[in-house]
Amino acid sequence: MKYNTMRFLKVSLALVVLLCVVVFTFLAYYMNYQSSATISEIGTIYMAGLNERISMHFETTIDYNLNQIESIVQNYPPRSADYGTLAENMGSNALERGFVSLALYAEDGAFEMLCGEQIQVTDPEPFFRSMQSQEKKVAVGTDETDDSIVLLGVPAAYEMADGRESLALVVALPTDYFKQILALDADESNPLVYSHVIRKDGTFVIQSSDAYRGNYFDRLRSLYQGENLEEAEKHITDLYEAMQKNEPYSVVYHLPGERRHLYCTSLPNSEWYLVTAMPYGQLDEVVSSMGNTWTSLVLGGCALILIVLGSIFVYYFRLTRQQMVDLDNARKTAEKSLTMAVDARRDAEKAQRAAEHANKAKSEFLSNMSHDIRTPMNAIVGMTAIATANIENRQQVQHCLKKISLSSQHLLGLINDVLDMSKIESGKMTLNIDQVSLREVMDSIVSIVQPQVKAKHQNFNVCIYDISSENVCCDSVRLNQVLLNFLSNAIKFTPEGGTIQITLRETESPKGAEYVRILLQVKDTGMGMSEEFKAKVFESFTREDNTRIHRTEGTGLGMAITKYIVDAMGGTIQVESQQGVGTEFNVTLDFEKAEVAEVDMVLPPWNMLVVDDDQQLCESTASALQSIGIKADWVLSGEEAVEMVVKKHQRREDYQVILLDWKLPGMDGISTAKAIHARMEGDIPILLISAYDWGEIEDEARQAGITGFISKPLFKSTLFYGLKKFADGKEEGEPKEESPHHAIDFNGKHVLLAEDNELNWEIAEELLTDLGLQLDHAENGQICVEMLQNSQPGHYSAVLMDIRMPVMTGYEAAVAIRKLDHPDANLPIIAMTADAFSEDIKHCLDCGMNAHVAKPIDVREVARLLEKYMEN
Structure with a gap:
């Protein structure tokens, strides 16, 4: 009851206060707005009248001077005397009337001076059209010293010195004459008002003393002091459009710290426009003072209402509080006791669950580790004892040492996994970014897993598709760890005779041209995973509880570590698996391209044949060969390869080199090489491509006529350096024999x-x-x-x-x-x-x-x- 009453009072008080503030603020804002609008309206009326008065004064002044010119024409009509006398008399009369120059205006726009300095029109086209149309005209011009002058023209046909007939009689007056006559610098009633006479392009005809720019549009831009230039450009555009339409233009623009009113109208008998500006500085002070007065009234009114409401609220609050304080205290005590009891129970349950989970995880981990560590340790201890007992039996000792070495490597892997997981959980695992060659990474991985694959008699293949950026920036150690974890699991859970394939392909990265997206796929035909285990395969200490894998050793940390590394690299990882079919891991990583000076990889324009049962690999390899200057065909089987080689030979388009996969369906690589040599008169260099070790098949391959070996994966650089040895020292199109395998020799070092x-x-x-x-x-x-x-x-x-x-x-x-x-x-x-x-x-x-x-x-x-x- 008490809380409802208090809530009602507080909400009511807040609403009344808010209503008062909103109402009085609106009134103050509205009155200020109305005051500003009224001042702007009065300013428009005042400036329109001022412009009209200046325009009438301008028109009177122009009419007066035009009448003076017409008087000269009346006093000295055309052909009333010879040219020399007429020119002298008209010039003297013009100077007496206050004109600084007098000239005849010809049909070609040239001026023939009768007195004063040479003159010219600044914008001749409108002036010429008006004279040609027998109209009076006022324009801007310059004298010999480039000083600005005002030109007045009246149509008149006088004979000129060269016998032509003039189009008009033109006089010149200094611009200061009009400036003084029109009194543009200040207005008697408001000395802050000033005016300019401009043309459509903004250039000044007559400018007041404060104008320090050569163009009124530039003056407007400078007044904004680099701020709100878009607003300045809008005013300039609107002013220009109004002048184009010959309409009055009025606007109040806001400069930093002040407002100004601009009014523009056209001037008669000219292409000129009168622009009048009036600052609102003093008026804004008056408006601001009024606004402050209204704000004070609002604050005073609000304060008075708040005092009254606050007094009522305090009085009523004291009455209700005294009545309900005992009941409230009792209720609080009961609630506090109940809350403490509930919290205690929840904490106890939470602690119990955490302890049970920790004990279970610890027990499972220790159980797994006990088995997995004791297994290789048992092998090490047992084989050491056997070797000691059979020390004279060299073959038995070698066998024991081999088992000890394998068990030691496995034990080292278990320790590394546990230490890596400890680093991850403590947040201390970091990436060491450096320039890395993807080719070297893949070559290293292949060489590491080859012995394990060979020991289990598994089929192993490496496929590289469209890799153009071989050098990237990443942590090579962690990238190796990711690949080895995937491949180790694939080898571990794939039975003998199964297939393991690692694929690398490149696409554009969404991060930009400086990055490259690498797609990694490791696929096997192993035992696969259940749907339940697939959902938690990346959790720590997780192994599928299945009789199929009880004999497979491991900590259950490899996939968790792999997931952490991929996440740290900003990549993603997905897994697809089906029991009895196999498992496929797909990793997406975005690497920054390394800035490495590329070798100019160009080989002779050989014709080559690529033979592999993987169509994508054939296409990718052919594309890579084409990029280094070689034209390549490809086929998917040994039978097709033999047929293609024969056809090319019959057309006298023999292949210079053949790249032949070792593991082909049907006719394998060695059988294909024998068939090709059997059908050809000369020897065609044949290079075997495989992810397996060359040493185990070298003798059989040499006997079949195979020239050499290129190890998969087939990067562009792998192909270039593998084929370059055939181009060195021979004429184009004649491959060189492969050099013997390089052996490391450190003698004397x-x-x-x-x-x-x-x-x-x-x-x-x-x-x-x-x-x-x-x-x-x-x-x-x-x-x-x-x-x-x-x-x-x-x-x-x-x-x-x-x-x-x-x-x-x-x-x-x-x-x-x-x-x-x-x-x-x-x-x-x-x-x-x-x-x-x-x-x-x-x-x-x-x-x-x-x-x-x-x-x-x-x-x-x-x-x-x-x-x-x-x-x-």
Whole structure:
């Protein structure tokens, strides 16, 4: 009851106050508006009268001077005397009447001066038309010194010096004469009013003393001081249209801090217009004063009403409050007790649910991790025991070491997933953006997964469609991680003999021309997922509870990490899956194009044939070949390839090179190559294209007459560099034999290894000396810097740098090396550390290192990086 009453009183009071404010504000605004409108109306009437008075004065002055000219004509009629006498008498008479010049106006628009300076008309066309029509006319002109003058013309046919007959008699008066006669600078009743005489284009004929521009339109623009230029242009346009229609024009325009009234009318016997302006400064002060008075009255009235209403409200409030305070206190106490009880119950239920969920998640995770970690650990411990027991059996030891290596890699993957997830949940996982070659990324991915695919006897294919921007800006480590997670799952959940395909295609990015959209697809013919699991596949610690996958190891974190990385890159990820059919992941990423100087990729205009069972791949490859100068045909099977080669040979249009897929339906690549060589007299260079390792089929391929090998994926640069070796050193159209495979040779290269752990040093020395490297050991960063500083120039080819070391860390050592006054201060420095997160890699690069390798080290990756940076 109390709250309803209080609410009613408050709402009523607020409404009455609002009504008073609205009513009185409206009255004040309305009176101010009416005052301004009345002043504007009075100003229009006043200025119309003022313009009419000036126009009449102007007309009287013009008529007077025109009559003076006509008097000259009457006093000295044409042919009343010889030309010389007539010209002398008319000139003297004109000067006596106050004219500064007198001239005869010819049919061609020329002036023949009888007295005074040479004159000319500023706008001759209207003046000429009026004289030709036997009309009187006033115009603007200039004298010999380019001073402005006023010209008055009266039709008159006098014989001119060259015998022609004149069109009119024209006199000139200074513009100051009209300015003084018309008194344009000020009005007696209002000294702030001033006037100008202008033409249609805005140029001044007669201007008041305050006009400092050569054109009235420019004057209007300058008055706005760079603000509201659109409004100034509108006034100029309206004024011009009014002058075109010969109508009066009146407007009040608002300048910064003031208002002005402009009134324009045309002047008789001319192409001129009288513009009068009156500032409203003093009048606006009066209006403002009136507005302030009305505002004061509104505030006073509102304050009086509010005081009365407030007094009534306070009085009534005190009466009701005293009556209801005890009841209100009791009700509040009861409500507070009830609320506390409800909140306590909810908090207890929420805490219980959270604890149950945490315990369940912890139990499930520990159960999974216990199984997944113990499995490879059991293999490592067991195989180590077997190897020790059979130390004399070399073959058995090698088998055990292979199993130990595979289990170690799997255990490392589990640890990396858990650490990555920890970084994600703490919000510390970041992206390290750098220039990346998509070709190198894909080549690296293919080389990594090839052994796993081969071990499970799976069909693996890589397809590249329409990739024109191979170099982009992104985090290459995280992009590799995304691709490896997808492919690892595909290999893991696809049975032997199944098919795995990764596809890369490029489209335009909605972000603009500086970006490129990359579409990634990983598709397999594995066991697939249920609809229920597909909905939560990207959740942490999630694995499908199905007997089909109980023997498949993993943390259930890979897809959650992948989803986080894709989201961090601003991309999207979609999954399609059906149990027993397979799974398809589609990722969309927008990458900024990297600014890399492109190599001029041009090859001889060969005729080539592309053979692959994927039509899109054939079309994309043919398009890429065309872009580097090669004309390419394509077919989808080995049988068609043989038929096409024979037809071309019969037409004497032999192919210079054939790109042949290894895995073809029906007749495979090697069988096709044999059939082609069997039907051809000469040898046609045939290059095998495949995502598989060349080494396992090289002998059989060479025997079939296959010249060489190009590894999928077929980027434009892959095709160019794969075919370029055939063009070098030969005449156009004659491919060169493929050079043997390049082997890494580090013999004689000295490398300085900074490592404080003796076991890690022993492992690194054993692995890297097998490559031919000669290693020197530095126990910490300080010793590493000193050894390099004291070395002979060129002695060390690179530095392998651990990060966590005593005395001086690897970061500090890298900075110190870059600051050395030594010829080798810029030699390659490669971080070789267990700090493997993105921020760690970025910190290494920021400190001057060239690259980063995570422990446990992959000797192949170390060799690749050494070769890359030592050659540069």
